[in-house]
Amino acid sequence: MAPGNMTAYELAAHEWACAHKPFRRGFDIVTKSLDGHHHIEDDVVFPFFATKLDISAWESDHVELTKRINEINAIIAGYTSDPTTYDASAFEALFVSLKDMVIPHLDAEENTVTAKFMEENYDAEKVAQLIPDIVEYNKKHEDPVVVLVFLIMHTAPEDRP
């Protein structure tokens, strides 16, 4: 029904649902993008660096992060099918637990695989080949609309290549 034909009650309910849609969509995009990013690391990036690094902690982080992402997606699906089950505190705790784990994980990867580390351990041509390998992997495995749009929209201008 078009908003112009709605009662005040229907319009208020409709507007409220519309205000929630960006959050539903945003969480869905964040979790899918993060999951896709981990697949790229697990399948392309980690095997490359595993020749010089013990990446087992990062791999086990990915398993735990995937578990938390799946829990968030499940709880969102539950709230969507039955909004009376919504528990703001539980939802926030779950999302904070994901953030509290993912940010140190990102820091650990970046602080270990530095330009200096790569220069000391790998030929430049092999490191340069990682990006085309990731692009190829993305074409075969990832949803380019979800992941690419997320990355474009959330990359600060100073961080763009």
Ligand SMILES: [Fe+2]
């Ligand atoms: Fe990672």
